[in-house]
Amino acid sequence: MLTPIMKFSSCAFYVSVILMLLALAGCSKHEPGAWRNDSIDASVRGNFSELNHTLFDGLKANKPKLIENIMSKGLLQDNNIVRVIELCSIRINRGNATLLDEYYMVQDFNRENSIPSGNHGINSYVLNYQPTTREMYAAFYVVKDGAEKWLLSAVYNKLKYGWKLCELEINPYTINGKTAPEHYLQARKQYQEGFLSNAMSSLEQARNCSTPNVRLRYARQNEMDKFYSQLTDEMGSRYKFPITIEEVPLHPVIFMVVNKDTDEGRYPLIMYLSKIKLKDTVMLKQEHEAVKRVIGKIIPGIDKEKKFLLYAVFNDLPNWQKNKTKKVDHYDFKDVISN
Numbered sequence: 001m002l003t004p005i006m007k008f009s010s011c012a013f014y015v016s017v018i019l020m021l022l023a024l025a026g027c028s029k030h031e032p033g034a035w036r037n038d039s040i041d042a043s044v045r046g047n048f049s050e051l052n053h054t055l056f057d058g059l060k061a062n063k064p065k066l067i068e069n070i071m072s073k074g075l076l077q078d079n080n081i082v083r084v085i086e087l088c089s090i091r092i093n094r095g096n097a098t099l100l101d102e103y104y105m106v107q108d109f110n111r112e113n114s115i116p117s118g119n120h121g122i123n124s125y126v127l128n129y130q131p132t133t134r135e136m137y138a139a140f141y142v143v144k145d146g147a148e149k150w151l152l153s154a155v156y157n158k159l160k161y162g163w164k165l166c167e168l169e170i171n172p173y174t175i176n177g178k179t180a181p182e183h184y185l186q187a188r189k190q191y192q193e194g195f196l197s198n199a200m201s202s203l204e205q206a207r208n209c210s211t212p213n214v215r216l217r218y219a220r221q222n223e224m225d226k227f228y229s230q231l232t233d234e235m236g237s238r239y240k241f242p243i244t245i246e247e248v249p250l251h252p253v254i255f256m257v258v259n260k261d262t263d264e265g266r267y268p269l270i271m272y273l274s275k276i277k278l279k280d281t282v283m284l285k286q287e288h289e290a291v292k293r294v295i296g297k298i299i300p301g302i303d304k305e306k307k308f309l310l311y312a313v314f315n316d317l318p319n320w321q322k323n324k325t326k327k328v329d330h331y332d333f334k335d336v337i338s339n
Contacts, residue, residue, distance in 0.1 A: 030044075030106045030135070031106065032106050032107050032108050033105075033106055034103060034104070034105045034106075034113070034115050035103065035104045035105075036101060036102070036103050036115070036117075036118060037101060037102060037118065040102065040104045041104075044104060045102075045104070047163070048102065048104070048137050048139070048156070048163075051070055051137075051156060051163060051165070052139055052154065054066070054067060054069075054070055055067055055070065055154055055165065055168075056092070056097070058085070059085060059088045059089050059092055060089060060092055060093060061089070062085060062086055062089035064081065064082055064085050067085075067165070070163075070164060070165050071164060071165045072157065072159060072164035072165060072166045073164075074166065075164075075165060075166055075167070075168070081168065084168055084169060084170070085168070087170055088143075088152055088168070088170050091143045091145045091150050091152070091170060092143055092152075094145045094146065095143055095144040095145040095146065096143070096144055097141040097142070097143045097144075097152060098141065098142050098144075099139065099140075099141055100140045100141060100142045100151070101117060101118060101139075101140050102137070102138065102139040102140070103115065103127060103136075103137065103138045103139075104135075104136075104137050105129070105131065105135070105136045105137070105138075106134060106135050107131045107134060107136075108134070110130070110131055110132070111130075111131075112128065112129070112130045113128070113129055113130075113131065114126050114127065114128050115127040115129075116219075117219075122179075122181040122182060122185060122220070123179050123181050123182070123218070124218070124219045125216045125217060125218045125219060126216070126217050126219060127215055127216060128215055128216075128217060129215050132157060132166075133157040133158055133159060134158065135157070135158035136155065136156065136157050136158070137155070137156040137157075137163070138153070138154070138155045138156070138215070139153070139154045140152070140153050140213065140216075141153075141154075142173055143170065143173075147176075147177055147264075147265065148172070148173075148174050148175065148176075148177070149172075149173040149174040150170050150171065150172060150173050150212075151170065151171055151172075151173040151212035151213055151216075152168075152169075152170045153167065153168070153169050153170070153171075153212075153213040153215075154167070154168055155167035155168075155215075169213065169214075171209075171211065171212045171213060172208065172209040172212065173209060173212045174209060175205045175208055175209045175265070175266055176205060176265040176266055177265075178205070179209065180206040180207070180209050180210035180218060180224065181206070181218050181220055181224070183202045183203065183205050183206035183209075184202070184203065184206050184220065184223070184224045184227070186202045187199040187200075187202035187203045187206065187227065187231075188227070190202060190301060190305070191231070193301065194300060194301070195300055195301025195302075195304065195305075196231070196234060196235060196238060196300070196301070197235070197239070197257070197268075197299045197300070197301055197302045198301040198302060198304065198305060199231055200231050200232075200235050201259055201268055201302075203224070203227065203228045203231060204259055205259065205266055206224060206228075207224075207228065208266075210224065239299070241254065241255055241256060241257075242254060242255040242273075243255075243298060245272070245291060245294060245298060247290075247294045247297075248287065248290040248291055248294065249287075249290070250274070250275045250276065250287065251275075252272045252273060252274045252275070252287065252291060252313075253272055253273045254270060254271070254272045254298070255271055255272065255273060255317060256270075256271040257269070257270050257271070257299070257302075258271075260310055262308075262310075264307065264308070265307065265308075267306055267307070267308045267309065267310055268302055268306070268309060268310065269310040269311070269312060270295065270299075270302075270309070270310070270311050270312075271311075271312045271313075271314065271330075272291070272311070272312075272313060272314070273313075273314050273315070273316070273317065274287060274313050274314070274315065275315075277315065278313065278314075278315055278329060278330070278331045281331070284313060284331055288311065288313070288333050291311070292335060295309075303337055304337070306337055307336065307337060308334055308335065308336060308337060309334075309335045309337055310332070310333070310334055310335075311332065311333040311334075311335070312330045312331070312332055312333075313330055313331045313332075313333070314328070314329070314330045315329070318330070
């Protein structure tokens with residue numbers, strides 16, 4: 001008999017023999033427990049493989065009708081499922097999918113359970129789930145799309161009318177080529193080097209890919225959350241915006257620094273006010289060259305360990321709340337960083 005990753009309590013013993021026999025008659029041939037990857041019984045795993053094969057055929061073709069037969073009634077009635085299938089199709093067809101982990105779970109009681117993942121190093125996680133049926137199966141695929149990776153999750157339940165797909169989602173697994181825990185390690189290193197802004201940027205990227213699936217929680221998530229809270233407080237104490245750049249004539253003023261998504265990744269965007277009119281691009285570029293030379297002194301490390309640094313120059317402080325439908329005038333710079 002295969003040894004499960006974790007074993008749940010066996011069926012309760014009834015004094016009455018008749019009640020015990022009735023209870024046993026209703027039990028599955030599989031004892032309660034949870035199995036991962038190769039520990040799943042080969043015959044059972046083969047059935048799940050067929051379900052996933054059907055799923056991927058439908059996703060690649062972006063045809064929901066091809067997978068309707070394996071979908072639960074609840075999923076069929078979900079208004080968002082067509083869009084989710086479309087997003088999965090886009091990612092899969094632009095890259096490739098590899099199985100990260102799969103789990104087969106059998107339980108006697110409707111209680112929350114936690115299963116530690118295999119040894120994924122810094123990316124190890126815990127799978128948390130609240131069973132809704134006695135038998136469940138979950139498969140997690142890493143989909144590589146260009147420089148980034150996404151986690152495609154498929155959760156099946158054994159319902160009265162058979163094994164059916166009940167959950168399907170795809171979420172960011174990496175940002176700028178790193179998972180959340182990998183960003184966390186980088187942030188620790190940057191913090192030790194005194195690059196507080198870089199560390200904060202790395203942690204913000206970590207938070208944006210820290211939940212590739214709502215059931216997965218990274219083993220070091222508590223550390224990451226605590227460090228993020230610490231850095232948020234330190235950033236608030238150290239950097240008081242707006243920051244006047246005294247070293248540059250006309251004294252441009254930095255009023256905000258955020259991370260911005262681009263086709264090439266996520267990079268810091270520095271927004272500053274200039275007294276030079278945006279139409280005077282020659283003078284604006286000259287001033288920007290001066291800003292570039294001192295930005296690493298003003299915000300240590302922000303011009304290191306990244307491909308690009310983005311800037312947006314304004315003449316007036318933008319009011320995005322007021323100008324939701326109106327474009328706020330600004331001039332953009334994209335600087336290549338040579339580390």
